[in-house]
Amino acid sequence: METRDKRKSSQLRYIQELEDRLQGGERAELELEYCKKQVAEFWRARDGRKERAGGNGRAASRYLPDNRFADRERAWVERIKLALAREEFKIYYQPIVQGEEKLEITWVEALLHWPSPDLGMIYPDKFIPAAEKSGLILPLGEWVLSTACAQVRDWQRAGHCRLKLAVNVSPLELEQEDFVARVERILAERDFDPQKLILEVTESVAVGDFAFLAENLSALREMGIGIALDDIGTRCSSLEWVKKLPANILKIDPAFVLDIEEDAGSKAIVAALLDMAAALGLEVVAEGVASSRKLELLHKLGCRFFQGNLFSPPVPAGDFAPLLGGLPPADIKGILAVMRSGRK
Structure with missing residues (x-):
């Protein structure tokens, strides 16, 4: 060694x-x-x-x-x-599926990957901390937003006009005084509808200048951009920033979905979050949906948006495009049967 x-x-x-x-x-x-x-x-x-x-x-x-x-x-x-x-960074795309009587890909999340020719695939948890500390997250984040908007706009023009794009935003990006102007410029350059964009923020935004961050997020909401609070439920302070930040979407942390079948505590937390969101008029996405059984339980609890490997892992744009024509028929048949059986 x-x-x-x-x-x-x-x-x-x-x-x-x-x-x-x-x-x-x-x-x-x-x-x-x-x-x-x-x-x-x-x-x-x-x-x-x-x-x-x-x-x-x-x-x-x-x-x-x-x-x-x-x-x-x-x-x-x-x-x-x-x-x-060297242009080594790539964007992978993962579907967010909406389901009632049928399953439909209505959102797509853009996820930054680094397939290094020398080191193999490097995942964000390895390099994002250094990118944030050095300030390199700024050009990286701008590139991700611009590139993903261009790609999703192509899919919209190909007939998937309802498709929305979700992009993760660093707290450091949100702290920039010109961040809102940068987003506005990129949307104009890519001819992208602000109402089809969702920016995802994590609880770590609360560590910075909270008032300034809230002001930036409010300006983005006024433009029609959706704000999603990611990893909800992982800390006690989550509920406080749900109340204070101008968000319209909550994303339930995969940790609670992972053992929702076996752990009564996780199931109770998910149910409480869904009830709270309904009372506040917020949409909820359950992350980490990896089995039909988890999908069935979440559907029974009232969740209507799902993300996870049950539908597709994050994939390059070329592999994602076929999914827009309909999820694989075998999967559709089994998953829809589960949802019909779990319908209230």
Whole structure:
């Protein structure tokens, strides 16, 4: 087994090799310069906000400059910069299915993946923390939103006009003073209807400037954009930010769906969340639906939107397009039978 020093040395050699390959590549240099510019603008804006706020700096302490990173985090940052230059990042799409008498894909969630030619598939939990701390999440997030809007707009023009797009948004993106303007610009460039866009935020948004975040989210809602609160139920404070943030959608954390068949506590929590959402006029998506039995229980409890591998795992755009013509017939037959049997 490699020692920590050997792993560090290996990572640094890997970065140097990639830098050597990029030498002389004009496009790569332009991409890297764009990333550096985005990060520099982010730090200037944050310093200005911190100064205007009286130097509080509580939110800013979550994001440290590159030279404050541990070696491992710095290595990830360099890899992300090079991956952006090499266009390694891809968007995978997962359907969100609406079901009553029939099942229909009405939403699609865009999920960032990194199929590195050198390291294999790298999942977001490995690189997103470093991207957020360095500010690289800003160009990454903008690219995801723009690319996904273009793709879903193509599907809408192909006849799936009701299809909505859900995109995850980092707390750091929401803290930018020009974030709403950026979203508005991308929607205009992609000719994308704001009412067909859903931005997903997690409970971690509450750690920053909550009042400013709520103001940005309110502005987005006024544009017609949906706001989904993700991972609902994982912390006690979830209910408080459901009340304070201008959201119209809740997404139940997969942890409660995972054992809903065996655990009475999980089933009771899901039922309570569904009742609360109904009272507040909110839509609810159950994540992590992996079996017909889970679908049946959720349907009986009153859930009408479902996401999970029962329908499809996240897949590239080319593999997602056939799903829009109808889920696989064998699956449709079995799942609809379950839903009819569970109908109230």
